[in-house]
């Protein structure tokens with residue numbers, strides 16, 4: 424569990440970047456942080472593994488303040504994907520890169536090697552390739568894979584899909600969804616509302632260093648005040664569901680008013696049709 | 703917060719001086735420092751440095767610089783300490799001795815480097831890189847290509863420092879503990895030079911291409927709108943610095959060394 428208690432933060436004494444941010448992320452949750460450029464999303468992420476210390480308030484990881492632990496110690500519990508994969512990649516081969524985390528934490532044993540081999544197989548990497556010569560999408564995927572392979576209970580992902588084409592984006596998100604299905608807590612920053620609508624269970628919207636909305640994905644993506652405050656354009660499915668409810672108030676209590684994804688919308692409409700034909 | 707070697711806006715006399723005059727004065731002050739080994743003179747120059755820095759609100763940066771340069775020059779000071787047997791003997795060494803004169807020599811090395819480095823770095827804080835490149839181009843007729851190369855090199859220093867700290871953060875987040883002894887720290891940092899180098903080459907390459915497609919080669923010394931005339935202030939400053947060099951030479955000739 425990650426708990427923010429009135430956390431303020433800044434990079435230098437003069438300009439505060441976060442103002443009294445509070446929220447709790449339960450184990451096994453899938454939370455997306457959304458908001459404008461410079462809203463403080465990356466800053467919030469950095470607070471979660473102690474890369475940054477709050478100037479006021481507390482960040483608790485399973486009840487322990489992050490200030491009591493070093494980031495290198497937290498690494499065993501929180502996997503962190505940076506916005507820029509090139510900051511993270513530092514080894515000469517894909518295989519070494521995937522093993523790096525284990526080596527850093529002193530856990531590079533046969534078990535670790537087996538995990539690395541499995542993930543190379545699964546992502547279809549070339550184990551001996553030079554990471555810096557891979558294309559942008561594959562570098563991003565490699566950075567993500569080197570976080571996943573550590574199997575930390577929490578992963579924090581700063582814009583895992585930015586700059587990827589649709590196919591690569593779907594590949595990355597499917598891996599993340601699978602991790603979540605297996606019980607990993609996922610915290611993700613994302614600018615793509617379609618991705619947020621499709622995958623996240625909960626959305627926290629930020630503007631200018633403050634949380635302006637925090638709730639289930641379908642609630643936040645339909646909350647006009649939150650959308651306006653965080654300058655968000657909801658996914659098209661949410662827009663359609665909003666319009667449908669606007670035209671026909673009776674739908675407000677049905678699944679149509681809660682659908683974020685195309686599948687959910689289809690199911691909801693079918694259900695509604697059946698209800699109408701029976702009723 | 704002001705970054706390392708990054709322009710700090712202001713309206714002090716140093717800000718208002720001509721960029722070429724600033725560089726010339728800084729060089730003259732450095733030359734003066736090397737013209738004499740008189741400790742009192744060097745301390746006076748150091749005080750002058752700090753007065754100038756304080757006048758343009760940069761005392762904090764100057765103090766930081768002084769500290770950095772002093773640490774940097776410790777090695778040289780050590781060589782001076784061990785290799786200048788002078789004055790009353792304090793410790794005998796297999797090849798000579800350390801005397802009071804040796805200590806003075808070591809302090810002089812540090813003082814000299816700090817006193818001559820501060821003005822040179824101060825120039826960066828009070829001059830916009832564009833002005834520096836353009837004025838050298840217009841007044842000294844340095845080819846813009848070279849002026850630009852210099853200014854972008856300086857400009858990239860904070861960028862690289864930022865990159866390096868970002869890369870170190872990324873490795874910390876994966877469990878690398880960057881603390882403990884110096885040797886261990888350096889061993890951990892060596893592999894990080896790869897991503898730093900790669901990101902630098904990528905950045906430099908794309909910056910060069912971006913400059914090229916924007917017509918960089920068409921640029922001549924006459925391309926700038928702004929003129930950089932010398933004013934009375936510049937002339938007075940240069941004359942003062944020339945006098946400083948003269949004083950340094952005179953001191954060196956007339957005042958005998960302490961030991």
Ligand SMILES: Nc1ncnc2c1ncn2[C@@H]1O[C@H](COP(=O)(O)OP(=O)(O)OP(=O)(O)O)[C@@H](O)[C@H]1O
Nearest residue numbers: 434435440458459460461462463464465466467506
């Ligand atoms: N290392 C740093 N030093 C100083 N200020 C910083 C630093 N990193 C970020 N900031 C500032 O903090 C504020 C919040 O930045 P942050 O990176 O958290 O935003 P963000 O929500 O992640 O934006 P984006 O969507 O562009 O990634 C910005 O105003 C930014 O300029």
Ligand SMILES: [Mg+2]
Nearest residue numbers: 464465506581
């Ligand atoms: Mg960010």
